[in-house]
Amino acid sequence: MNKTKNLNRDVFVRVDTLMNELKISKALAYRLMKEMNDELRSQGYLTISGRVPKAYYHARFFGMGVEKS
Template identity: 45%
Template sequence: MSKELFVRAEEVAGVLGISKPYAYKLVREMNEELKQKGFLTIPGRVSRNYFEEKFYGLRENQ
């Protein structure tokens, strides 16, 4: 994975080995969670840190 600030749905699909439509669904769900926490979001992209924390249990300070 590159170290860009956001991960696109296409990259989510490749990393997780899932279809693009399902990756877009996951990105929408993560963005909705972030919106509920008061963050701004970009359709089709999600924060790389949030994605890694959500799927790998990683935190920035680990």
């Protein structure tokens, strides 16, 4: 595997990851992926269809790095 593919795996989450980690259908995974990309786009970020940054996915679903008081 080349360096670019390794970087891509380390940085982005794809639909299959959502399906496996969240135990959801492919259709729902695609809908959630689109919603996250729409949110990122509205914040001014460039997006890639079918992929979202791993850090954003974890923050959005699991609240990683966000402390609630």
